[in-house]
Amino acid sequence: MSISATDVNKLRQMTGAGMMDCKKALTEANGDFETAIDILRKKGQKVSASRSDKEAKEGSVFVKTNDKGNEGIIVALNCETDFVAKNEEFQKLGSMILEVADKNKPASIDELLSLKSGNLSIQEHITDLVGKIGEKVEVSSYERVTGDQVVPYIHGGAKLGVLVALKGVAGGNFTEVGKDVAMQIAAMKPIALDKGDVDPSVVQREIEIGKEQARAEGKAEAMLEKIALGKLNKFYKDNTLLNQEFVKDNSKTISQMLDSVQKGLTVSAFRRISVN
Numbered sequence: 001m002s003i004s005a006t007d008v009n010k011l012r013q014m015t016g017a018g019m020m021d022c023k024k025a026l027t028e029a030n031g032d033f034e035t036a037i038d039i040l041r042k043k044g045q046k047v048s049a050s051r052s053d054k055e056a057k058e059g060s061v062f063v064k065t066n067d068k069g070n071e072g073i074i075v076a077l078n079c080e081t082d083f084v085a086k087n088e089e090f091q092k093l094g095s096m097i098l099e100v101a102d103k104n105k106p107a108s109i110d111e112l113l114s115l116k117s118g119n120l121s122i123q124e125h126i127t128d129l130v131g132k133i134g135e136k137v138e139v140s141s142y143e144r145v146t147g148d149q150v151v152p153y154i155h156g157g158a159k160l161g162v163l164v165a166l167k168g169v170a171g172g173n174f175t176e177v178g179k180d181v182a183m184q185i186a187a188m189k190p191i192a193l194d195k196g197d198v199d200p201s202v203v204q205r206e207i208e209i210g211k212e213q214a215r216a217e218g219k220a221e222a223m224l225e226k227i228a229l230g231k232l233n234k235f236y237k238d239n240t241l242l243n244q245e246f247v248k249d250n251s252k253t254i255s256q257m258l259d260s261v262q263k264g265l266t267v268s269a270f271r272r273i274s275v276n
Contacts, residue, residue, distance in 0.1 A: 011037070015040055018132075021040060025040050041127065044132070054135075056078035060090070062158075063152040063153075063161045064152070069150060070148060071144065072144070074144075076141035085275075087133070097125075109139055112139065147166055149173070149174055149175075151164045151182060155186045159274055160273070164267060166266070170262065170264070174265065193241050206228075210224075211224045214227040214231075
């Protein structure tokens with residue numbers, strides 16, 4: 001059957017797909033719009049599958065806190081090119097995923113992808129966008145944090161995001177100091193909150209490395225353990241948030257800086273995610 005330009009344009013407005021794709025879908029569907037939409041969605045699924053081996057190292061990080069400011073959500077939506085990351089539809093999709101996550105509080109990315117917005121699941125919305133743009137799109141990270149006060153931070157053109165959960169606020173508002181801590185996390189990349197939060201396997205690896213370094217320097221075997229533990233303390237100072245030197249005032253650690261702002265103020269949790 002003959003497909004009019006008006007019908008093609010109407011389907012394009014409904015779906016955002018290309019003109020030729022819309023014409024082919026309508027022709028295959030004998031002019032039925034619902035069937036044509038399904039055909040386009042199936043095309044998207046095929047595109048998604050065909051690009052599953054591509055690297056999606058661009059994208060945007062989206063963050064949101066609730067009205068009380070005691071819970072935050074952070075989502076990283078990846079794509080293949082920075083051009084697509086700046087696309088309005090891509091940004092709308094990221095914001096929509098964030099809203100769905102905030103409303104439903106899923107426990108994992110898989111659970112998030114199964115949630116619905118309108119008649120489609122998040123994964124189906126992603127698949128539809130893949131069909132339109134021809135690039136791999138995926139949710140690479142999703143985290144939720146709670147605390148007395150949760151402070152969000154976006155860095156580097158939305159390529160990196162941080163959530164900081166503060167404890168001991170005692171009814172005060174510590175947004176600015178929370179942002180200082182978030183900026184520290186963005187720049188210094190701590191691997192854990194405090195010494196006791198470092199994975200035991202990492203601790204053991206650092207001890208063994210310290211011993212080997214000391215042995216290579218010709219230190220006595222009886223001294224290796226002590227030297228390695230000294231190096232481990234340096235590792236904690238460099239890599240655990242509360243023990244890091246505060247970038248804005250290196251005479252204090254993060255823990256000391258927070259306590260100087262208000263007695264007992266500290267960080268109970270943080271999340272740092274990026275799209276590359």
